[in-house]
Amino acid sequence: MIRVGNSRGFTIVETIIVLAVTSGLFVSAMIMMSGQQAKTEFSQSIGDARSGMDDVVNDVATGYFMSRGGVTCGNLIGAPFIWGNGTQEQGTYQACMMVGKAVQLGIDTDASKYNVFNIVGLRLAPSTGQQPVSLSQAVVDLSSATGTVDNRMLSGGLKIYSAFYQDQVGGAKIPVSGFAVVSSLAKYSTSGTLQAGSTSVDLIPLTNTGGKESEANFRTNAKTLLRGTSPLPILNPSGGITVCMDSGGTDQHVLLTIGVNGNLSTDSSVKQGKSADDVGCKP
DSSP states (O other): OOOOOOOOOOOHHHHHHHHHHHHHHHHHHHHHHHHHHHHHHHHHHHHHHHHHHHHHHHHHHHTOOOOSSOEEEEESSSSEEEEEEEEEOTTOOSSEEEEEEEEEEEETTEEEEEEEEEEEEESSOTTTSSOOSSTTTTTOEEOOSTTSEEEEEOSTTOEEEEEEEOSSTTOOOEEEEEEEEEEOOOEEOTTSOEEOOOOOEEEEEEEOSSSSBOHHHHHHHHHHHHTOOSSOOOOOOTEEEEEEEEOSSSSEEEEEEEEETTEEEEEEEEEEOSSGGGGTOOO
């Protein structure tokens, strides 16, 4: 006669232990997946931010300036002005011209946003009646007409922590509220003959006036700085302009640097630290 051994199921205690272990493994897996997803989103966000900065430089170099719908650009009491409801095409303005773009890093208290403005100037300098040779002579201004300001938002929870420029690599960090990218203007020989030559693109830091500004204040302060004659606007600081950003869900920070030693492409570096100050973001 064959004897069959006793068989039994799990006790309540054993079942609880199995469920606890399984739950622990599940939670651990979810945490790992969530952390990996946050890092992936962070990497994608860095790429988007870097591409956005590069686009500003490339647009100025190629002569592309945003205009949603028709605009009219003219001379209003000795200064350029853009009206939002016009029919003129870009490049056909008789009184004014597009000179470059200005980037405002953070708006008021919102560190996840940045603005891109068109910079306009007069085709003929009021002081000379000739093509302007400086931003001051062009009486430059930042456009505010509807459709000419590009309001952008950083993706993936990125937030702008600080921005600064350095006269030289490793030099003192001087806070900025944004930067401008401008095309070179006319050049004349000593005899007064207009010289032909290729157009270059310059990078100008827009020094901070005390934290993030409103759109209107940024326009006013940037206009004053760009029109300045004493001191002149700073061109192409060899240490470039650095924009520090915090990650939305990790203890990582990204430093975007533009214009080091005259190279206007944007480089990015990711730093690990409890705060942005720990990785060199404090001006």
